[in-house]
Amino acid sequence: MKPRHLLLSAALPLALALAAGPASAETLKVTASFTVLADVVKQVGGDHVEVSSLVGPNGDPHEFEPSPADAKKLKAAKVVFVSGEGLEGWMDRLISASGYKDKPVTVSEGIKTRTMEEDGKTITDPHVWNSPVNVKIWVANIEKALSAADPADAKDFQANAEKYNKLLDELNTYAHSKFDKVPAEERKILTSHDAFGYFGREYNVSFLSPVGVSTESEASAADVAKLIEQIKAEKVKTYFFENSNDPRLVRQIAKATGAKDGGELYVESLSDKKGPAPTYEKMFRYNVEQLSKAMQKSS
Structure with missing residues (x-):
């Protein structure tokens, strides 16, 4: 018969391992420029991300004036997402003020943009998200960025993206059924x-x-x-x-x-x-x- 103290010492590592549960990646701190984008990032990231939005609910992303608290929020982020196409004209100043070292992910890259004449100039329309067809490109860019930042949870990001894309297809079908x-x-x-x-x-x-x-x-x-x-x-x-x-x-x-x-x-x-x-x-x-x-x- 083995001495009791040897049995206890052998069982202790197993008990600690069971108590600790499966290893999991740390929750990603993510910042998005405005609320619409923040929500889509959350849909793709799921439980693996903690998302904050610089521009709050009912806020105007064109005329936003960042505060010192926003600079702090930006610096603490592992990944920063912007829509791009000229929407966030204040972002470069905020990055300089915050000391954020990485480059924000521009989620609108790859979208077929529209241009228009304004004050004698040809400009790009930044409001791409008002078509769910475009948001599917957002989703692909978000999934890629999150998977690069957190490879351990890449399969979950892919599954979330596929699920959300189905929802976007449903929204597009719904809109056509109303307007057509x-x-x-x-x-x-x-x-x-x-x-x-x-x-x-x-x-x-x-x-x-x-x-x-x-x-x-x-x-x-x-x-x-x-x-x-x-x-x-x-x-x-x-x-x-x-x-x-x-x-x-x-x-x-x-x-x-x-x-x-x-x-x-x-x-x-x-x-x-x-x-x-x-x-x-x-x-x-x-x-x-x-x-x-x-x-x-x-x-």
């Missing part, structure tokens, strides 16, 4: 600024707006007058304002044209948790429902 049956002449909407270009391209909807791609630009009196005439000529019947923008100008134009108030859309920012658009999925569905409802009333 609306007569083309009724698919016209007045909004605060030109952020629905990719949405319009995908679902053949015309959006008119007094402000260009960035909310930092201002509409001139001549531009507003021209837009009013265009709205009257094209018989645009409904206007919407955006959760992250000042609605006063679009309301003035609507008053001059007789367009009816369709409510609020979520375009560049999610709502808070209590609002109607706390995730990308809910944001997209909500916008589709509001817009299609207004079009159906018009027709």
